[in-house]
Amino acid sequence: MAKYRLGRGSRKHVKRRAWRVISILLFIALLGVCGLVLWLFMNMSDEQVTQPQTVTHEYVAPEETGKAFEEEYFSLRLPDDWKLDKRDTTIYNYYKFQATKKNADNRWLEIYIDKFPANIAFNRLLPVRAEGDGMALAGAASDNCVKFTDKAQQQGTSGIVPSKWAEVNFSCDVARSSRNLVGVGALEQGQTIKLTGQKMGEHTYVFIYTDHNISPNYQILEDMVESFQAK
Numbered sequence: 001m002a003k004y005r006l007g008r009g010s011r012k013h014v015k016r017r018a019w020r021v022i023s024i025l026l027f028i029a030l031l032g033v034c035g036l037v038l039w040l041f042m043n044m045s046d047e048q049v050t051q052p053q054t055v056t057h058e059y060v061a062p063e064e065t066g067k068a069f070e071e072e073y074f075s076l077r078l079p080d081d082w083k084l085d086k087r088d089t090t091i092y093n094y095y096k097f098q099a100t101k102k103n104a105d106n107r108w109l110e111i112y113i114d115k116f117p118a119n120i121a122f123n124r125l126l127p128v129r130a131e132g133d134g135m136a137l138a139g140a141a142s143d144n145c146v147k148f149t150d151k152a153q154q155q156g157t158s159g160i161v162p163s164k165w166a167e168v169n170f171s172c173d174v175a176r177s178s179r180n181l182v183g184v185g186a187l188e189q190g191q192t193i194k195l196t197g198q199k200m201g202e203h204t205y206v207f208i209y210t211d212h213n214i215s216p217n218y219q220i221l222e223d224m225v226e227s228f229q230a231k
Contacts, residue, residue: 066223071095073113073200077227079220082109092116106213109224112206119160120191120206121173122183126221127166130186133197133230138166141182141218145172182209182221197230205230 066077069084078097085108086096093113099105112120123145127138142148142165149163149172159175168185184207186193196202209221 066227069097073197073203073231074111074205075227075229075231076224078109078224104213106211107217107220108208108210109221110208110210112208113203116192116206119171120183120208121160121171122181122191122208123173123177123179124182125163125165125168125170125185125191126182126209126218126225127168128184128186128193128225130189130193130195133195135184135186135193135195135225135228137222137225138168138187141221142166144177145170146174146177149174180211180216182211182218183207184209184221184225195230199231203230 067080067082068077069075071084079099079101081101081104082097082099084095085098086094088094088096092115094116095111095113097109097111099107124142125145126141128135129138145163145165148165149161153161159173160171161174163170163172165185167187168190170183170185170191173179173181183191184193185191191206193205193207194202195205207221207225209218209224211217211220
């Protein structure tokens with residue numbers, strides 16, 4: 001005769017309920033995963049593949065600054081406040097430009113064409129390359145030439161001695177070293193520069209920039225060099 005154990009039937013009932021709950025939870029989780037996959041699929045199908053638009057940039061040439069001067073033999077640019085102060089052909093073929101701005105009018109640019117004094121000398125030199133009808137910078141303006149010119153040559157002379165900066169030969173004014181005259185010198189030519197314009201042909205130019213301002217500005221000379229064009 002089988003014996004009945006107290007509580008055995010109730011434990012089986014609990015297990016069946018537990019498995020039922022677990023099955024329901026697994027079913028709900030499966031439905032959730034299926035729903036998520038379906039939602040992702042539907043949203044991906046609505047997206048349109050687009051090609052990025054080509055970005056174009058219009059080139060704008062840099063605007064020329066400064067004041068343009070159109071002379072018989074050449075053209076150039078200087079700061080807006082500059083003026084042509086003198087034009088003289090009595091002895092030399094000579095142009096003189098000057099700044100007019102208050103507290104900055106102690107700057108000048110002198111240009112000689114073909115006829116110029118024989119004893120021109122400078123305190124500094126700006127080296128350039130002569131290129132047909134124009135010039136290109138070949139370096140920065142030098143220090144005062146008394147600092148790098150042969151000291152032995154400076155003794156017992158008339159005050160003007162040969163010097164060299166950035167492979168450019170020029171005359172150094174050691175007698176008046178306190179001045180600030182900056183010459184322009186070309187490689188293989190020195191301080192007399194030959195340029196050939198399309199209209200006026202070949203001519204020899206001498207450039208002298210004087211800056212006695214408490215804050216010298218050699219950028220003015222550099223900009224002039226790059227804008228200069230023989231006609």
